[in-house]
Amino acid sequence: MLRNLVSIKDMHKDEILLILMQAKKFAQGEQWHAGKQMFVANLFFEASTRTKTSFEVAERKLGLEVIPFEAGSSSVLKGETLHDTVRTLESIGLDAVVIRHEADRYYEQLINKINIPVINAGDGCGQHPTQCLLDLFTIQQEFGRFDGLKVGIVGDIRHSRVARSDAEALRKLGAEVRFSGPPEWFEEEYLSAGEFVPMDKLVEEVDVLMLLRIQHERHDSEAEMTKEQYHQMYGLTEEREKRMKTGSIIMHPAPVNRGVEIASSLVECERSRIFKQMENGVFVRMAVLKQVLEGRLTNELANQKWQYSC
Amino acid sequence: MLRNLVSIKDMHKDEILLILMQAKKFAQGEQWHAGKQMFVANLFFEASTRTKTSFEVAERKLGLEVIPFEAGSSSVLKGETLHDTVRTLESIGLDAVVIRHEADRYYEQLINKINIPVINAGDGCGQHPTQCLLDLFTIQQEFGRFDGLKVGIVGDIRHSRVARSDAEALRKLGAEVRFSGPPEWFEEEYLSAGEFVPMDKLVEEVDVLMLLRIQHERHDSEAEMTKEQYHQMYGLTEEREKRMKTGSIIMHPAPVNRGVEIASSLVECERSRIFKQMENGVFVRMAVLKQVLEGRLTNELANQKWQYSC
Amino acid sequence: MLRNLVSIKDMHKDEILLILMQAKKFAQGEQWHAGKQMFVANLFFEASTRTKTSFEVAERKLGLEVIPFEAGSSSVLKGETLHDTVRTLESIGLDAVVIRHEADRYYEQLINKINIPVINAGDGCGQHPTQCLLDLFTIQQEFGRFDGLKVGIVGDIRHSRVARSDAEALRKLGAEVRFSGPPEWFEEEYLSAGEFVPMDKLVEEVDVLMLLRIQHERHDSEAEMTKEQYHQMYGLTEEREKRMKTGSIIMHPAPVNRGVEIASSLVECERSRIFKQMENGVFVRMAVLKQVLEGRLTNELANQKWQYSC
Numbered sequence: 001m002l003r004n005l006v007s008i009k010d011m012h013k014d015e016i017l018l019i020l021m022q023a024k025k026f027a028q029g030e031q032w033h034a035g036k037q038m039f040v041a042n043l044f045f046e047a048s049t050r051t052k053t054s055f056e057v058a059e060r061k062l063g064l065e066v067i068p069f070e071a072g073s074s075s076v077l078k079g080e081t082l083h084d085t086v087r088t089l090e091s092i093g094l095d096a097v098v099i100r101h102e103a104d105r106y107y108e109q110l111i112n113k114i115n116i117p118v119i120n121a122g123d124g125c126g127q128h129p130t131q132c133l134l135d136l137f138t139i140q141q142e143f144g145r146f147d148g149l150k151v152g153i154v155g156d157i158r159h160s161r162v163a164r165s166d167a168e169a170l171r172k173l174g175a176e177v178r179f180s181g182p183p184e185w186f187e188e189e190y191l192s193a194g195e196f197v198p199m200d201k202l203v204e205e206v207d208v209l210m211l212l213r214i215q216h217e218r219h220d221s222e223a224e225m226t227k228e229q230y231h232q233m234y235g236l237t238e239e240r241e242k243r244m245k246t247g248s249i250i251m252h253p254a255p256v257n258r259g260v261e262i263a264s265s266l267v268e269c270e271r272s273r274i275f276k277q278m279e280n281g282v283f284v285r286m287a288v289l290k291q292v293l294e295g296r297l298t299n300e301l302a303n304q305k306w307q308y309s310c
Numbered sequence: 311m312l313r314n315l316v317s318i319k320d321m322h323k324d325e326i327l328l329i330l331m332q333a334k335k336f337a338q339g340e341q342w343h344a345g346k347q348m349f350v351a352n353l354f355f356e357a358s359t360r361t362k363t364s365f366e367v368a369e370r371k372l373g374l375e376v377i378p379f380e381a382g383s384s385s386v387l388k389g390e391t392l393h394d395t396v397r398t399l400e401s402i403g404l405d406a407v408v409i410r411h412e413a414d415r416y417y418e419q420l421i422n423k424i425n426i427p428v429i430n431a432g433d434g435c436g437q438h439p440t441q442c443l444l445d446l447f448t449i450q451q452e453f454g455r456f457d458g459l460k461v462g463i464v465g466d467i468r469h470s471r472v473a474r475s476d477a478e479a480l481r482k483l484g485a486e487v488r489f490s491g492p493p494e495w496f497e498e499e500y501l502s503a504g505e506f507v508p509m510d511k512l513v514e515e516v517d518v519l520m521l522l523r524i525q526h527e528r529h530d531s532e533a534e535m536t537k538e539q540y541h542q543m544y545g546l547t548e549e550r551e552k553r554m555k556t557g558s559i560i561m562h563p564a565p566v567n568r569g570v571e572i573a574s575s576l577v578e579c580e581r582s583r584i585f586k587q588m589e590n591g592v593f594v595r596m597a598v599l600k601q602v603l604e605g606r607l608t609n610e611l612a613n614q615k616w617q618y619s620c
Numbered sequence: 621m622l623r624n625l626v627s628i629k630d631m632h633k634d635e636i637l638l639i640l641m642q643a644k645k646f647a648q649g650e651q652w653h654a655g656k657q658m659f660v661a662n663l664f665f666e667a668s669t670r671t672k673t674s675f676e677v678a679e680r681k682l683g684l685e686v687i688p689f690e691a692g693s694s695s696v697l698k699g700e701t702l703h704d705t706v707r708t709l710e711s712i713g714l715d716a717v718v719i720r721h722e723a724d725r726y727y728e729q730l731i732n733k734i735n736i737p738v739i740n741a742g743d744g745c746g747q748h749p750t751q752c753l754l755d756l757f758t759i760q761q762e763f764g765r766f767d768g769l770k771v772g773i774v775g776d777i778r779h780s781r782v783a784r785s786d787a788e789a790l791r792k793l794g795a796e797v798r799f800s801g802p803p804e805w806f807e808e809e810y811l812s813a814g815e816f817v818p819m820d821k822l823v824e825e826v827d828v829l830m831l832l833r834i835q836h837e838r839h840d841s842e843a844e845m846t847k848e849q850y851h852q853m854y855g856l857t858e859e860r861e862k863r864m865k866t867g868s869i870i871m872h873p874a875p876v877n878r879g880v881e882i883a884s885s886l887v888e889c890e891r892s893r894i895f896k897q898m899e900n901g902v903f904v905r906m907a908v909l910k911q912v913l914e915g916r917l918t919n920e921l922a923n924q925k926w927q928y929s930c
Contacts (some may be wrong), residue, residue: 039677049390050398057349057403060375065680067673068378068688071442080669080875088670091898093677136749254398255390278401359700360708363687367659367713370685378688564708565700588711 001299002291006107006120008165016136022287023137026061027280032290033063034297038095040289041067043085043224044121045101050254050278051121051131055098057149058285062293067094078175083109090116096289096297099123117292125159130288132165133254134281136173138273141280142249146173152202152235155181157190157263162253163212167193178202181212181234182225199233203240211236211252211261213287227260236262241271249273311608312601316417316430317437318475323482326446332597333447336371337590342600343373344607348405350599351377354431355411360564361431361441361586365408370601377404393419400426405606406599427602435469440598441563442475444484444518444591447555448583449518451590452559456483462512464544465491465522465571467500472563473522477503488512491522491544492535509543513550521546521562521571537570546572551581559583622911623701623919626727626740627747628785633792636756642907643757646681647900652910653683653880654917658715660909661687663705664741665721670874670898671751675718678905682913687714692899694707703729714860716909719743737912745779752785752927754815754901756793759828761900766793772822775801775832775881777810782873783832787804787813798822801832801854802845819853823860831856831872831881847880856882861891869893 002015026032040059059066069089080088086097096117099106104124111118122128137147143149148235151170157163157179167177167190177194179186180202190196193222203209214230231237236250241263250262250272258264267274312325336342350369354362369376369442381401397409406427409416414434421428431437446456453459461480467473467489477487477500487504489496490512500506513519524540541547546560551573554560560572560582568574577584622635630916646652660679664672679686689709700708706717716737719726724744742748756766763769771790777783777799787797790816797814799806800822810816823829834850851857856870861883864870870882870891878884887894 037681039680041673049379050402051396053351053379053399054402056377060349060377061347061403065677067676067680069669069673070380070690072382072692079877081878084875084878085669087895089673091895092670092674093681093899093902201485255394257389257392258394275397275401278398283405284511291891359689359705360712363661363689364712365708366687367685370687371657380690382692409742437893491836565704567699568704585707585711588708589713592713 001295002053002288003119003295004107004111004120005129005288006118006123008129008132008169009127011129011169016059016133016169016173018245019133019284020137020140020293022118022290023133023280023283026143026286027141031061032228034293036291037065038296039065039067039093040096040098041069041089041094042098043069043071043100045071045099046122048100048121050281051100054278054281055119055121055130055285058282060287061282062286063166064289064293082106083113085152086110086114086116088120088201090114096292106292109217112233114150117296119292121289122161124161126161127165128161129165130281130285131162132169133288134277134284135162135166135210135251135253136169137280137284138173138251142273143207146170146175149175149208150206151175151208151210152178152180152197152206153194153210153212154199154202156185157181157212157216158185158187159215160212162210163190166210178206182230200240203236204243204245207245207248209236209248209250213253213255214224214257214260227257229264231260235260236266238263238265241266243271244271249263251277254278311603312598313605314417314421314428314430315439315598315602316421316428316433318479319437321479323440326416326443326479326483327349329594329597329601330447330450331444332600333443333590333593334451336593336596337451342596343369344603347375348603348606349375349377349403350406350408351399351404352377352431353379353381353407353409354380354410355409356432358410358431360591361410363472364588364591365429365440365595368592368599371592372596372599374405374599391419392416395421396420396424396426396428396614401423406602412563427606429598429602432471434471436471437475438471439475440591440595441472442479443598444587444594445472445476445520445561445563446479447590447594448561448587449485451586452583453517456480456485459485459518460488460516461485461518461520462488462507462516463520463522464489464491464509464512464546466495466524467491467522468495468497470522472520473500476520488516492540510550513546514553514555515597517555517558519546519554519558519560521560523563523565524570525565537567541570545570546576548573548575551576551579554581561587563586621915622908622914624727624731624738624740625749625908625912626738626743628752628789629747629750631666631749631789636753636789636793639753639904639907639911640760642910643753643900643903644761646903646906646923647761651681652756652906654913657685658913658916659685659687660716660718660857661689661709661714662741663689663691663717663719663721665691665719668720669857670901671720674868674898674901675739675750675905676853677742678859678902678909681902681906682909683756684715684909684913701729702726703733706734706736706738706837710734716912737916739908739912742781744781746781748781749785749787750905751782752789753908754897754904755782755786755830755871755873756789757904758871759795762893763827766790766795769795769828770798770826771795771827771828771830772798772800772817773814773830773832774799774819774822774856776805776834777801777832778805778807779835780826780832782830783810786830798826802850820860823856824863824865827865829856829864829868829870831870833873833875834880847877851880851883855880856886858883858885861886861889864891871897874898
């Protein structure tokens, strides 16, 4: 039983496949309701449209009450710790929290100290497990399998929450991972997960080309390369797309820097699953929410005992 | 069938009257529900209480799920284009978006490129069609007709979204429009829509006196005139109100600058429909939302085909 | 019939007890719905997690539609008065507003000028009646009575909304109030409400120890004392907690400054009711909302008459 979702590393292959199976059911129109009024909040301490909105829609589709939380006008401004903020939300009656926070592994101050499930929507340069799950779901939807698939991950690997989670999970599930992009944005430790290959070679080999977003906000020394230079050297140009294998697909976590990671004309091309990924994100998040809330409902009697003994 | 609402110019006289008729039904207590869970978002890139709240209440009255969107904490900060933001919301499952944006004609990058309806809640100095419709509705509610009515529009005409929309629509419907206010805030091009008349003459002639808000935030050279001077020269003073025709009414899009456009004591006087306009705004917006969502429901099969072929 | 809740001073002992009784029913699982769609908004012009979220959950539990209101992006920025903002919300169809505002007695510009109930969620250094009610509820829940109870209030009494409300209400209900903390943060006028006692003496005497939050944001001359010094002189240290009476409890409105007002290790100790207070806050706010909305429903016909005569 999934009690929290903080890192893809913690998840068994079977747990991952269970989530994907449930997501598929939701994509096909299955409905699930808790059977009672349940409350969640999305605590986003970093800017986000996609992920926050995706969780919000997933929550509403499950009939949950979504309690607004604005980091910018919260008591965090009065110096309250994240632990005390979440503990407060628990006392007020929330049944789960979704958190994005700039601190790596922020969740360590919460797990086992807070009595409600925590879903990690991104921690610093660490994990982003629901993005990973929606990537996996999109691949599974396309190919029906992971075994033997060749997946190329390209770009700002060192700063990417997505690269780490995806590479690990894909290997767990039997896919073969390769990396490309600027060598100075790669790290040796990734070599255990997959080979580093020049971009022009990679595009011809892979079934799935996962482009990562250049996180301008995390780079100081960007001056070294213009956007146009990046595009020519490591981006998916129109020319490179033509050399991709039949049936191969393009993915990107978005927001896209048009003309940098990918030519603007390719964003909605036939191979692109970029907007499909967003659509799938809702179903995957519904599946995750369902799992942790079912756990919550099961543990509820125990929780109440714990609360009243306090 | 109304697919979007971006400008009053695009609307036929009959389309306008149809919206007003539906708004009247909602004012009388009629209810409408989509028959399924539908999602909308209000994207306000400029400050607003009235319009945003009015849409929100209208949406809730129709049983819609309103997905929060904070421009200030969205991926727009990461440089995402408006098109990509709205395209994202479409992928995530939204059924319509309401947008206020500081750029004139921002909607041109969306219409026919996005597959969900766009309702314009104000673009730069351009259009503000739902404000226009609520003004029309308030006039119709009062007089039961437009033909032969004399409507005076006073104030900051050059910078006013409302003035342009209203003047055009009123003429379409048979009313006679006149303008007043500081001559330097008027533009020749408006003379085709109606005469420019001194304020002291105007107040005695009109059935409807529409005062516009001085948009302090859009004027640099305001120093030329104090607020008190404006009030004496172009405002509705207590003295001028006494000279208005029997049965004539006062309108203002609000927020009111008390003591500038209108004497503070007149804001809630018997002639004033200022707060009535706000009440009516909800019914008019319900009517617009109903129309575009009915269009959406009709087109849904086609849309789904389009999405899956991608 | 409670029409507004702005100050605990306005409330009769019986009115207070009625709210507490209703809160108890909600804590025991009683449900209440208005029987029709009703709209509320929470206008928080000052940062808050606890109070805003608590109201939001209370409102959802009563099935109310909560209309988002962001002070930072509202027309208040365009210079609109609080009166005109709330009058606008009334026109748009809201049935009640909850307001926190930095101005003392901000509500005087609203009461009897606005036709919908106002619930005060904190005004400047003035009142914070729902915090007071939840404190009372927590005490009643613990001891079943107020008569003869000794309650100590410690800390930043001069700047505390809570201290004023609580001291008054507790005396009304028969409890005995004492104060402690830095003498320069105390004011003579409070002596009529209760004695000033050294902290080391106080902890041994009281049944309820109410610690107040040091409002760093309201103190300029804080340099005079370090946090550690405050803790040693006026805080609840581990040593002092050991000398508290059997069965006595610790309360704090939160957010807690750990290691200042109270040792971090005591925040969730057996005596602590800090998180219980938050839990109770929801039930008390449900009770308040129910009362004012019942009043609203009763007055509705009258209100409508008033609106249409305008």
